[in-house]
Amino acid sequence: MIPLSKPEILAPAGDPSSFLAALAAGADAVYCGLKHFSARMLARNFSVGELGRLADLARQKGRRTYVAVNVLVKPDEIDKAGRMVKRLVDQVSPEGLILQDPGMAAIARQAGYTGELHLSTLANMSQPSGMATAAALGFTRVVVPRELSVDEIRAMADAANPGQTIEVFVHGALCHNVSGRCWWSSFFGGKSGLRGRCVQPCRRMYEHRGQQGRLFSCLDLSLDVLAKTLLSIPSLAAWKIEGRKKGPHYVFHTVAAYKLLRDEPDDPASKKAALDYLEQALGRPGTNYGFLPQRPKNPVDHSGRTGSGLAAGKLSRSEQGGGFHLSARIPLMAGDLLRVGFEDEAGHQIIRISRAVPKGGRYSLRFEPGQRPESGSPVFLIDRRAPALARILENMEAELAVIPEREAAPVEVNIKLPKPYRPARRVAPAAVSVWRHPDLSKEKGVFGVWVSLSRAHNLPLGRAKSVWWWLPPVIWPNEESEFAGLVELLLSRGAGRFVLNAPWQRGLFPADSKAVLWAGPFCNIANPMALAALKSLGFSGAVISPELSGADVLALPGQSPLPLGLVVDGAWPLGISRTISPEIRTCMPLASPKGEVCWAVRYDQNYFIYPNWRVDLFDHRDELIRAGFELFVSLREPLPREVPARERQGLFNWDAGLL
Structure with a gap:
């Protein structure tokens, strides 16, 4: 572990004024995005040239710049992503890149980037044993989920490899669903949160049991004085403030507040000043959510306002x-x-x-x-532009004005793709139905079962060899040891095939395990470089992201270094959350103003939110077979009696495309 005297205060910037405000308030580092490949595409964002000048100003002041290239990368975007990284290398020289897609690590290195690689919270690193897997792919810093308690944060830090650190959110907007585990906006119209284009359907009004409310809209995270407890955690490199869509007023006040709370944690006057800064920051009302394990707070407060400002x-x-x-x-x-x-x-x-x-x-x-x-x-x-802040920004702009823009040279990058997988002979694709509670009297052949702690006593251990064992999309630190024990039990009973729904779950298996490991669809795998990263970790195949357009889905088998599968039928969740409003009853319908119906169900520590219609790609079965898919998956989720089934063909983004 790396002993750190002080974590960075890491500030957001969605435009040049906010970047300057972060520097003026004393931020140690600033993170931002370009106009492409950023998970905050609705922010103004930066051109490469203007970001280069800002990064040079930051370096003059001893500060660091991190650039978020934190989106799911589509199959035809690999060279484009490489060229963008090369322009960053030439004109910005950022100290760190923040990446979601596991394939982007290799793309960045091939494009000549030699700085730090940070694993975005959108990659959903939620378990300590996954830290080593992230290190194996070259990630020196991991941004952990907002849902963690202080004890779980400590467990993640304790698991850091030599030279590896973690980064923790201390303030800013909370999504209802776990980062990287939300497809709500995408499922309703191709505007994916994994691509930075979320339209925030969770902030809408919903009707439930005759009442209306913003039943999925969360307060802001605000650790404020509780952040002091993070100072004793080794390998914790940064306190991160969310807010790349916010203005310079918010950035200046939140940075000033957390700088005081870090530097003078025991001084009453500094704490009071910090809280005053946060009161003026113009965010939503705040909550510490689950940070205190003995006193967790539900972040959904539909009775109050959850709009920012x-x-x-x-x-x-x-x-x-x-x-x-x-x-x-x-x-x-x-x-x-x-x-x-x-x-x-x-x-x-x-x-x-x-x-x-x-x-x-x-x-x-x-x-x-x-x-x-x-x-x-x-x-x-x-x-707002208070006169005092306006003067500060004017002075900063004068400093920036004397910094020349680096000359932009032509960029050409050709990323070396992995050698495509070619089967020895073509066979009919396997079809696997995945069940929560399989009827063993009907399932005679190969089938899939979700591994669950709450139903561990009902797992069909007697048929362990013939089952595809599916791990959940999120495993939290406080349940990891139990899941590791279940995996060990299944292996001892002869289980040979597992589907891991986060790449980092590879850490639950011995390095020399003979089990066949497939990446599940919740890994959000969408390009051959990401598939090559999985192959380097020992995966034998992958069920790709169902978010992709039909054209991208059909193109991927010809580029993939691994055999591929696809979810062709069944229930795909809008999102997965660790919390839910106390007003919501599970397995009961919720309706948006547009007539979209969904429902929630709890499995272990997570709530799955499902729409009342299914994914149905069976009409494209022949195309998928010709493209080379070897596994067709049906996700069998029982529809509650109280939820009306909607008769429509759920094509996800097959025809609409993924923006």
Whole structure:
């Protein structure tokens, strides 16, 4: 383990002003993304040239720059990704790259990058034994999930290999689903969170048992004074602040707060100042979620607001003229950015006010026809340019102005692809149904079973040799030893085939294990370089991501170094979460305003949220056979009696494509 005196304060930046605000507030490092291959595509993001100048300014001040290239990479994007990394090498020289796709590590090295490789939280490294697997692929830092308790964070750090560290989120937005385990936006229309294009369907209103509420919308994570407990954890390299879609006001205040909490953790005045900074940061209300294992908090609070920003008042109709006025709950400054209502409501919009308004004062507003909000709509302050911060940014911009942009040279990168797998002879693809509770009287041949702690006593151990044993998509640190024990038991009973639904689950098996290991569809594998990474870890095959378009699915077997499978039928989850609103009853329908119905069910420590229609690609079976797929998977999830089945063909992104 690496003894670290102080973790970095790692700040987000979605635009140049936020980058400068992070440096001005004292951030040790800044992470950001380009206009492509970033998991925050809705942020402004950076061109390579402007990021190069900002990174040079950061280096002059002894700070570091990390660039997020943290998306799932499609089969035809490998050379494009390599060229982008080469441009980063030539014009930015970032100290670290943040990667989700396991194949991007090899792409980055082939493109000439020699700096640190950080494994994104979207890769879902959720178990200590996986740290060694990440190290084997070249990752020197792992960004751990937001759902972990302090004890679990310590377990992850204790498992770090020599030269390896972890990074922990201390503040910012919480997703309802585990990072890297959400397909909600993609399943509803091809805008994938794994590609940085999530439209946040979890923030919508849902109807459940006759009541409406934002039943999946979470508060923000805010460890504030509790972050002190992280200081004693060795191999913890960074306190990370989420917020690449936020403005410089948020970045400056959150960085200033956590710098105080890190540097003066026992000083009452510093703690008070830090909390004041966080109060002014204009985020959502905060929660420490599951950080304290003895006092976990549910982050879903549908009874309160979960929109970002500081509540600034409500709209009222003016008595004359058909306009509106805002009665300010807080003092407002000229130039303040206000959000009217919520994104999924009529009349939602962003406005900038033109004059200062005292607390209790009125500000008149007019809206275009067709964009008028309801009277009583809440208004939130989401960004501001206070004069003091504006002056700081002006000074920083003057420093930046004298730094020249590095010359952009032509870039040509041809990534060496792995040798494609070719079977000795073509055979009909195997068909495997995967069950939670198999009926052994009906399953006579090969079938799949989910490995579960809560149902370990019912696993069909007597048929261990003929079963494909499926590990869950998320294994948490506090349950890893039990899953390791189950794997050991299955191996002792002759189990020979396992499907691992995170590459890092390879660490549950002895290095010399003779078991056949396949990567499951929840590994989000989508390109030949990722498949080559799996092969280097000892995998024998992979069930690829069902998010891909039909064209990408059909192209991949010809490029893959491993035999491939695909989920062609059954229940695919919208997402997997470690929490759920106390208002939600499992196995009961929830309906969005657009009529989309879903339901939740708990397995071990995770909640699976399913839509009420199935994936159904059987019409493409002949194409898939010709393409070379060797395994067809059906995920058998029983539909609750109370949930109405929707009669539609679930093609996922086969025709629509994946953005």
